[in-house]
Amino acid sequence: MLHRFANPKRFMRLSGLLLPWMAGLAIALVAAGLFMGLIVAPADYQQGDSARIMYVHVPNAWMAMFCYTAMAVASAVSLIWKHPLADLAAKSSAPIGAAFTFLALFTGSLWGKPMWGTWWVWDARLTSVLVLFFLYLGYMALYNAFDDPTRGSKAAAILALVGFVNVPIIKFSVDWWNTLHQPASVIKMSGPAIDASMLWPLLLMAFGFKFLYLWILFLRMRGEINTNKIRMIRLRQIHGQAG
Amino acid sequence: MESILKFLQMGGYAAYVWPCFILTAAVLVAMLVSSMRFMKKSENILKSLQGDDKETDGEA
Numbered sequence: 001m002l003h004r005f006a007n008p009k010r011f012m013r014l015s016g017l018l019l020p021w022m023a024g025l026a027i028a029l030v031a032a033g034l035f036m037g038l039i040v041a042p043a044d045y046q047q048g049d050s051a052r053i054m055y056v057h058v059p060n061a062w063m064a065m066f067c068y069t070a071m072a073v074a075s076a077v078s079l080i081w082k083h084p085l086a087d088l089a090a091k092s093s094a095p096i097g098a099a100f101t102f103l104a105l106f107t108g109s110l111w112g113k114p115m116w117g118t119w120w121v122w123d124a125r126l127t128s129v130l131v132l133f134f135l136y137l138g139y140m141a142l143y144n145a146f147d148d149p150t151r152g153s154k155a156a157a158i159l160a161l162v163g164f165v166n167v168p169i170i171k172f173s174v175d176w177w178n179t180l181h182q183p184a185s186v187i188k189m190s191g192p193a194i195d196a197s198m199l200w201p202l203l204l205m206a207f208g209f210k211f212l213y214l215w216i217l218f219l220r221m222r223g224e225i226n227t228n229k230i231r232m233i234r235l236r237q238i239h240g241q242a243g
Numbered sequence: 244m245e246s247i248l249k250f251l252q253m254g255g256y257a258a259y260v261w262p263c264f265i266l267t268a269a270v271l272v273a274m275l276v277s278s279m280r281f282m283k284k285s286e287n288i289l290k291s292l293q294g295d296d297k298e299t300d301g302e303a
Contacts, residue, residue, distance in 0.1 A: 034264075038250075038264075039250075043254055048254040048255070048256060049253040049254035049255075049256045049260060050253075050254075050256040050259055050260060052253065052260055053259065053260055053263045056263050056264055056267045057263065060267060095274070096274060099270050099271065099274050102270065103266065103267050103270055103271075106263075106266060107263040107266070107267065110259045110262055110263050111259065111263070113259060114256060114259050209271075212271060212275070215275070216274055216275055216278045219275075219278040219279055219281070219282045220278045220281065220282070222282050222285075222286075223278065223281040223282035223284075223285045224285075226282070226285035226286055226288075226289045227285050229289055230285065230288050230289055230292055233289075233292045233293070234292070
């Protein structure tokens with residue numbers, strides 16, 4: 001299955017077929033999530049309408065970790081099996097993940113001000129997410145820091161793998177350390193500690209963002225595959241002219 | 244009208260709630276549009292190059 005998908009030509013065909021579905025699902029789910037979150041869901045009994053920030057903050061934060069995990073897995077596949085598509089998947093995930101991480105930090109800050117009385121605290125959850133943001137930036141910088149693109153991709157892949165240690169730290173930071181940030185309320189052993197009227201819009205947004213990620217990822221990977229082909233054709237042309 | 248105003252006020256948290264939604268939309272749409280452009284541009288260059296390539300192949 002993985003091998004069939006791993007052929008760039010097949011990937012172009014399959015992703016071409018899937019793109020409109022990703023786009024449709026992303027738009028429909030986010031639209032439904034926004035409607036449910038902003039209009040149908042009640043205000044929180046403690047936090048009032050500020051709790052609605054959750055419907056963008058939490059999906060952004062989940063995607064920040066999801067994209068990094070995808071990037072680390074793709075980097076591992078690229079390092080071990082030297083698969084070019086895995087390398088492109090990792091490279092293309094980085095800017096998307098960085099965008100989600102930035103948004104998680106920004107929306108968290110805007111939620112923190114009215115609820116905690118501060119824009120920012122250097123506690124475990126917030127600091128580890130900031131580190132995640134810098135890991136994304138470092139990955140992108142390292143990828144482009146070498147004249148030889150294969151060296152850049154290898155160095156960046158190693159950084160992605162080493163940095164993956166941060167992902168469980170983010171996840172469990174609210175349990176391991178005292179923090180202002182509240183602990184998990186959706187993914188829990190005892191089931192979600194959140195009412196269905198708030199859980200639904202949250203899940204709709206989260207799945208909508210997941211399809212949005214796939215949509216953007218496929219667009220970027222197709223662009224990268226084309227760019228590689230362009231480079232090869234140009235090289236061949238120069239070579240042909242020289243000979 | 245009044246209910247729309249009430250909705251926009253977000254129980255007094257409008258200054259915090261709306262920037263979150265607007266910025267998230269802006270950043271994600273910008274990401275999407277720039278990725279679409281990147282793909283389209285590469286597609287166009289590839290098409291024109293493949294046209295050239297076939298011509299030169301034909302000559303050779």
